[in-house]
Amino acid sequence: MRKNKLFVLSALQISIAVAPCFGAAVAKSTAPAQVPVSTATAKTSEPKKAQPAADKTPLWDTYRMLTGKKFVDMTHPFQPGIPKWSGFPDEKRKKIYTYARDGFSATKYTFVGQWGTHVDPPSHFHEGLRSLDDIPVREMVAPLVVINISSRAAEDPDARLTVDDVRAWETKYGRIPPRAFVVKRDDWGKRWPDNVLMQNSDVKGRRHFPGWSVDALKFLVLERNIVAIGHETTDTDPGITVSDDRYPAETYILGENRYQIELLANVDELPEYGGLAFITFPRPVGGTGFPARVFAIVP
Ligand SMILES: [Zn+2]
Numbered sequence: 001m002r003k004n005k006l007f008v009l010s011a012l013q014i015s016i017a018v019a020p021c022f023g024a025a026v027a028k029s030t031a032p033a034q035v036p037v038s039t040a041t042a043k044t045s046e047p048k049k050a051q052p053a054a055d056k057t058p059l060w061d062t063y064r065m066l067t068g069k070k071f072v073d074m075t076h077p078f079q080p081g082i083p084k085w086s087g088f089p090d091e092k093r094k095k096i097y098t099y100a101r102d103g104f105s106a107t108k109y110t111f112v113g114q115w116g117t118h119v120d121p122p123s124h125f126h127e128g129l130r131s132l133d134d135i136p137v138r139e140m141v142a143p144l145v146v147i148n149i150s151s152r153a154a155e156d157p158d159a160r161l162t163v164d165d166v167r168a169w170e171t172k173y174g175r176i177p178p179r180a181f182v183v184k185r186d187d188w189g190k191r192w193p194d195n196v197l198m199q200n201s202d203v204k205g206r207r208h209f210p211g212w213s214v215d216a217l218k219f220l221v222l223e224r225n226i227v228a229i230g231h232e233t234t235d236t237d238p239g240i241t242v243s244d245d246r247y248p249a250e251t252y253i254l255g256e257n258r259y260q261i262e263l264l265a266n267v268d269e270l271p272e273y274g275g276l277a278f279i280t281f282p283r284p285v286g287g288t289g290f291p292a293r294v295f296a297i298v299p
Contacts (some may be wrong), residue, residue, distance in 0.1 A: 021114070045257050046130075047139065047179050047227045048106065065295050068275075074230075074277075074294040076192055076265045077118045078116030080178035083195035083263070085234060088112045104271040113289030117263045118280045124288045125254040132172045134289030135259055144275035144296050145169065146267065149210060155185035157200055157208040158240050163219050181277040184222055185267045186210040189232035191263065198234060209240030212249045221256045227252055230261035230294070261292055275299045 074083070080091040091111040099105050113119065122129035147169050152159045161184045170176060188209055191197035200208045210233065220226045235242045236250035253260055263277060275298035281290050 007056070042069065045221075047225055047258070048156070049138070054248050055200055059227075060104050061198055062169065069297050069299060072266050072269045072275075072296045072298055073272075074261075074264045074266055074296060075117045075292065076189075076263060077193060078111075078291060082114075082193050082247070083198050083234065085114065088114065091115060093166055100108070111291075114262070115182060115286065115289075116291050117261065117265060117294060118289055119261055119279070119292040120254060120286065121252070121259045122254045122257045123286070125163075125251055129257050131285070132163075132281060132290055133283045137260070139179075139227050140279050141277065142179055142277050144178045144187050144270065144277040144298070145176050145182045145268045146272045147182065148185040148188040148272055150185055150268070153188070153210040156204055157210060159186070159210045160213040160238055161210070161216050162213045163201070166216055166219055169268045169272065176220070176224045176269070177228070178223070178225045179232060181228050181279060182226050183230040183264065183270070183277075184232070185270070185272075186232060187268055189263075189265050189267050192232075200239065206243040207239030209235075209239040210232050212236055214249050214252050217249055217253050217256075219244050221258060228259050228261065228277075230277075232264050232267050234262060236260060236262075261294055262295060270296055271298050 010063050080093065082091075084090070085201070091109065091113065092110045093110075095105065097106040098102055106113075114124075119132065121135060135191040147161055147165050149159055149161050149165055166176070176182065186209075188198060198209065202208060212229070212231070217229070220229070229236070233245070237247050237260050238254060241248065250260070275296045276292070277296050279292065279294050281292040284290060
């Protein structure tokens, strides 16, 4: 039995449908001049690396301290039928070994990389920039900054997170620390798993959900050296912009060699200040997207 259980884990198979990156071609053709896509630019625009600590003090006291805190899972469970971009196929699953027949279970999963709560590496939009296997684990732990625009988004679903929102956060809590994971809160995650509510289309089929402004992203990258961004919505840009097949905010942030996480869960449970984010995902060679497991430990 025990042996079989171990085999369940090791025999788990995942196959990924390689689908074209949505919006990529359009994004590149509409805004090529604004986006640095060369590898040389990429190397200089990566978040500046923190110096490794020379201190050998054991971290087990830190572990005990952290386990006394609240843990928030920022990941939606995924399965066939969850909200997805209209151009992607649904997930498929096939049991290739079963308990009854084989004494153990193994499942073949087929899904597009941008599935459920997922990571978009720079290579999702920009050939030559970092893929999933290029992102170091040091970028997977970060100070968590939550910028809350939910009350504005409730009134205006086309709301954008602006530089003024970033400055208002800093007036309250102080300067955003370097290498932070900055999350936009608009409470759109509460609409999951209802894709009609998430897309919020009008009678003409134009979508209305909140997004980032390019200026806010420029400020966060160039002035605050953030490591990544995250949001609850399906897209970086607001729905009205992606309805025109334009993706300027996503093109910008990925073009700066930062990664992003989409379709985050439970963001309303996070404090705006003082949390620690853990952002993890598998390491497929050349990977342009994958489901992610994201959580926070919060004071
Ligand atoms: Zn995505």
